Amino acid sequence: MSQIGIFFGGKDNGSTAKVARKIQELFGDQATVHNVSSAARQDVEKYDFLILGTAAWGIGEMHSDWERFIDKLVESDLADKKVALFGLGDQKIYPESFVDGMGTIFCRLPHKENVIGYTSTRGYNFYYSTAEKEGKFVGLAIDDDTQKEFTDKRISDWVKQIRAEANI
């Protein structure tokens, strides 16, 4: 049975979609991937656990499809749902807004206490990120542009971490 909804914003052939699919593969039948461009509020409501992902765009922005979807998300009853976040970015070209799209999703969540899967900022080189809170990223940070070689391990370590934290 699918209990985990993975929602990403971006092109189906983009890096964010690729990361979403890798996370899904590691969870197997437990997880289903949705592109937010065609997702509805009912899709959010059927899961106990949501994994939300976006690349960073513009100045601290989420992907534009998320700008349209985020209201549907936050109008859903999220009080009893666990949430984990992943964000993509480029720390060399955008070191002052690294993975800020993930920070924006976090900022909009009404129940921040339900967020699991925080990760260390060690191994990244950036000046500022809205996705960093008290020295940690609020989710998984992926830089597939300049640190592609770490992507697979970062994803698999994080999936192990959230399995342990969520007991799934």
Ligand SMILES: Cc1cc2nc3c(=O)[nH]c(=O)nc-3n(C[C@H](O)[C@H](O)[C@H](O)COP(=O)(O)O)c2cc1C
């Ligand atoms: C116009 C533009 C703006 C971007 N702004 C940021 C940014 O502010 N911070 C950041 O970390 N990455 C930024 N990026 C990098 C993307 O987030 C990164 O390349 C990401 O992997 C793209 O994912 P996608 O293939 O799913 O679109 C930007 C890229 C572009 C093209």
